[in-house]
Amino acid sequence: MSYRKQLSGSQKRKWKDEIGLAVQAQKGSLLKFVCHENNKVDQDHHVTAQENFYAEEAQETQQHTEQSFETDADTKQQITTVETVLAWDIDDIGAWLQSLNNEFGAIILEKGPGRIKGLEYPKDIRGRKFTENNYYKRLSNGEIVNRWWLVYSKCKDAVFCFPCKLFNSCNFKIKTMGINNWKNLSHILPQHEKAQHHNESMHKWCELSVRLKNQTTLDAQNQRLLELEKQHWRRVLERLLSIVEYLSTNNLTVRGSVEKLFQPKNGNFLGLIQLLGKFDTVMSEHLRRVTENEIHDHYLEPRIQNELIMLMSDKARDKSVSLVTLAKYFAVILDCTPDISYQEQTSLVVRFVDISDSAQITVKESFITFLEVEDTTGFGLLQALLDDLKRTGLSVMNIRGQGYDNGANMRGCISGVQARLLAENPRAFFVPCACHSLNLILCDMAKFSVKAVSFFGLLQRIYMLFSASTQQWQIFKAHVNGITISPLSETRWESRVESAKTLRHQSEEVYEALVAISEEARDSKVKSETQSLASEISSFKFLTSVVIWYDILAKISSVSKIMQSPMMQLDSTLTLLNNAQDF
Structure with missing residues (x-):
């Protein structure tokens, strides 16, 4: 019997759709190399509670369990290509492909099921939504047990079974598309827990987790080498982020006229990396790999530098926005000035009461962003302000003050920004800049x-x-x-x-x-x-x-x-x- 060597048209379309979903789901790909501690405590607690039970049967089913991740040669080649090009959102189970190879599965098992705390779950057309109470079940003796296997997908707005997604070959809805029947979810979950296929997947999950933790799998040596490589790249990224933070804090240029290592005039970023390589073993090893052409993805090119800067700026802006959201009410301060390229820019600053520390409540002003504007009239500036507030998640109805200079386009009582914003929100009182x-x-x-x-x-x-x-x-x-x-x-x-x-x-x-x-x-x-x-x-x-x-x-x-x-x-x-x- 002959087998098809190429994917059919339907399979190719399905594969392209999965690639598109993965691209949309991922933003800030370098964040996956940063070690997060969110799920580590829960995962270790879960593994420790059951590792003694499964360790006795581990030796008998070792080979059978590890073969659960194997796929045929053609499919594995396609997925490996996708993983090389794309940056997967590992924390969202709904963004995974239907078929996973060994490397990707090992990474997922190490991280464990990812749960986003404090997430605002959307409502469906009937006004129902997922609640975190479904993560727990009450036993007959009154004890409350955590359903570690249950994971919510933000991109799919549905719940999945973590072990069934990894180990089960059946096409159950809770594995493939997820379940979003919130009305009957309390009845569906107990039935799934009692199913034989779920118990088998749970058995395989806990067993392989113990083996990966104790490094007793068939490819234990490869796992140790993989872990060492991951630690190396995390340390490299920590140093690159520190260098970018130092240059940004001191308002120093990053790039030079040359973009190659060990060349004159290659800029502050590459220069600091060369200096650090003289005294730091991690950076010295990284530079050795680059100069000897052992690696091609060295994270030193200008595109990566810009991405690191954007990641840090997004993190700082998100922190300020979270403080403003906690305070609820705020005032906006705008000021326009052209940059060195004669592009008109508007700086957006918010003034709010910081109540994050109940022992020390203070009034703060935080810079949010620069708005590039083409239309400097009152209407154009207001639209730029409203668009950015919507993008950052701040409500215009929570504005309680606005402060600008005395330009006609800003303080004009008919068509100025303050007059137009007052029409949107009558409580946004205008106070002109006293110093101006x-x-x-x-x-x-x-x-x-x-x-x-x-x-x-x-x-x-x-x-x-x-x-x-x-x-x-x-x-x-x-x-x-x-x-x-x-x-x-x-x-x-x-x-x-x-x-x-x-x-x-x-x-x-x-x-x-x-x-x-x-x-x-x-x-x-x-x-x-x-x-x-x-x-x-x-x-x-x-x-x-x-x-x-x-x-x-x-x-x-x-x-x-x-x-x-x-x-x-x-x-x-x-x-x-x-x-x-x-x-």
């Missing part, structure tokens, strides 16, 4: 005064003169000690106090520096400019302006810094503003 408002007041006040414009223009001329050449800057440093002169800021007016500080405390020394430059200058233009500036800063009008403006800017600068403090209180801020106004 204070800065605008100071800016408008100075622009409408001719004397103020002339005064600050003179300060800028003095800075431009001294910074025009290194010789003139050296003359300035020789005469003025402890204080340097700064250029004027066009956006943060309260920071101009640093520009006036030098002339407020050492105006005589600045005058002498200008005279020295005038005497040594050979350029008639420079000589004329220095003589003019020396004459103007020695006048009574300028000296009076320096004293007045320095006191005003110093007072407003201190108020602005206090208003930006995380510990700022509303009542104390109002007091400071009133004092600044009276001043």
